[in-house]
Amino acid sequence: MHYRKFVADHLFTGRRMLDDQYALIARSDGEIEGIIEKKDAGEDIETYKGILSPGWINCHCHLELSHLKGIIPEHTGMTHFLLSVMSRRNIALPRIMEAIEEAERQMVNAGIVAVGDICNTPHTLSQKSKGNLVYHNFVETMGFQDALADNRFEQALQLYKTFAGMPVSIAPHAPYSVSRSLLALINDYPGNEILTIHNQESEEENVFFRSGGGAFPELFGALGIDISGFHPSGKSSLQTCLPSFEKKDSSLILVHNVATSAEDLQWTAHYRLRYPLPELYWCLCPGANQYIQGRLPDIDLLLSNGCKLTLGSDSLASNHRLDILEELKTIQRHFPHITLADLLQWATLNGAEALHIQDRFGSFDPGKSPGILLIEEAENQRLSEHTRSRRLL
Ligand SMILES: [Zn+2]
Known part of the structure; x- marks a missing residue:
């Protein structure tokens, strides 16, 4: 199974907001593997501007x-x-x-x-x-x-x-x-x-x-x-x-x-x-x-x-x-x-x-397949009319 590693300015877990020092690891079929510190995530990290969120x-x-x-x-x-x-x-x-x-x-x-x-x-x-x-x-x-x-x-x-x-x-x-x-x-x-x-x-x-x-x-x-x-x-x-x-x-x-x-x-x-x-x-x-x-x-x-x-x-x-x-x-x-x-x-x-x-x-707990969204144009964690979300996985 192929894994994907996502890092963004913020990572919303379903319960709380983490910063860009954390990486979300998911299987390519969408199942969540876990959240780990970015420094332990190794190579091939996909980096985004915005906030990662469950669907x-x-x-x-x-x-x-x-x-x-x-x-x-x-x-x-x-x-x-x-x-x-x-x-x-x-x-x-x-x-x-x-x-x-x-x-x-x-x-x-x-x-x-x-x-x-x-x-x-x-x-x-x-x-x-x-x-x-x-x-x-x-x-x-x-x-x-x-x-x-x-x-x-x-x-x-x-x-x-x-x-x-x-x-x-x-x-x-x-x-x-x-x-x-x-x-x-x-x-x-x-x-x-x-x-x-x-x-x-x-x-x-x-x-x-x-x-x-x-x-x-x-x-x-x-x-x-x-x-x-x-x-x-x-x-x-x-x-x-x-x-x-x-x-x-x-x-x-x-x-x-x-x-x-x-x-x-x-x-x-x-x-x-x-x-x-x-x-x-x-x-x-x-x-x-x-x-x-x-x-x-x-x-x-x-x-x-x-x-x-x-x-x-x-x-x-x-x-x-x-x-x-x-x-x-x-x-x-x-x-x-x-x-x-x-x-x-x-x-x-x-x-x-x-x-x-x-x-x-609903959350990035291991074993779930909640969909991974990227919320863009939400400066300082504020939504504006320009804010949009798109599905990454
Ligand atoms: Zn109704």
């Missing part, structure tokens, strides 16, 4: 919506966005498939190596079968009324079976679109151990659970969904739905968290002391949040409460690119005090842990 993990995408790129106007708010997506589902299949292929190519070129992808259809199956990227498929289900739960779960199970052979789970869409009965079926399904849910993407979601008011009743009306049996919990969206997740050894990726409050996070910490909860990962999709509502989650608040953060691109319906580095740039622009090492860990190791693929991805 990006995109924890939240909807590849099947790629044909909606550039179609839905920006900054029109959450309920308008949902209606726009739902009203544009009758697109010709060849156009959908072409957009899926192009969007995947974009992710590969952007240095993404693994994706948590939401599926409402089997459209992405053939592209994913080519093996260009590793996917965890989240078959998404929704159904607001308890009486629909068995039926909706059965439908999700059919799609779940078409993805068999790849990593797959059944996941609820959002607290406001699934009944307690449907959540119970999802939680109880054997092997369904990597879950995700869109969480508190807008404040309207909290308003709906607290009082039954806000913009959501109008959305349900427009979609013809009867909510006459709904009783507001008087609590936030997160505090209403989290007790339905009670598998201890599973992980739950909470996506967006734009309207998550300090009280929600304190409540979650106290709740966890008394009741079983999955390991929680808080996935940030800043590009999509900006696109839809022009706001971002309070990342400082999430950090000060010890939340494990990951990154997602969301779909091309609500983002200009499927590119994790672009997401990090957006965060750094708004939260300039966060170190690059922290940002990179969210986008690599944390994401791999959330998708239960940390045995292969």
Whole structure:
């Protein structure tokens, strides 16, 4: 086996930033051999200007919506966005498939190596079968009324079976679109151990659970969904739905968290002391949040409460690119005090842990094949609009 030796200005291991005195040794097939001091690395060292990093993990995408790129106007708010997506589902299949292929190519070129992808259809199956990227498929289900739960779960199970052979789970869409009965079926399904849910993407979601008011009743009306049996919990969206997740050894990726409050996070910490909860990962999709509502989650608040953060691109319906580095740039622009090492860990190791693929991805530990990226034009470990990443191996 041939070995390659990489040295750059900085080497991000998945956990911390090392300097140019360390060499990353990898087999030519991509498997990491280890990190050693440069002085012990011998001849044939490849030297680069920039930062070496494991490949990006995109924890939240909807590849099947790629044909909606550039179609839905920006900054029109959450309920308008949902209606726009739902009203544009009758697109010709060849156009959908072409957009899926192009969007995947974009992710590969952007240095993404693994994706948590939401599926409402089997459209992405053939592209994913080519093996260009590793996917965890989240078959998404929704159904607001308890009486629909068995039926909706059965439908999700059919799609779940078409993805068999790849990593797959059944996941609820959002607290406001699934009944307690449907959540119970999802939680109880054997092997369904990597879950995700869109969480508190807008404040309207909290308003709906607290009082039954806000913009959501109008959305349900427009979609013809009867909510006459709904009783507001008087609590936030997160505090209403989290007790339905009670598998201890599973992980739950909470996506967006734009309207998550300090009280929600304190409540979650106290709740966890008394009741079983999955390991929680808080996935940030800043590009999509900006696109839809022009706001971002309070990342400082999430950090000060010890939340494990990951990154997602969301779909091309609500983002200009499927590119994790672009997401990090957006965060750094708004939260300039966060170190690059922290940002990179969210986008690599944390994401791999959330998708239960940390045995292969997310860090330069021996035996993993996480992909080796070179991040260029990041002077003084700051991202700028010129910063780019490319795959070295
Ligand atoms: Zn989403």
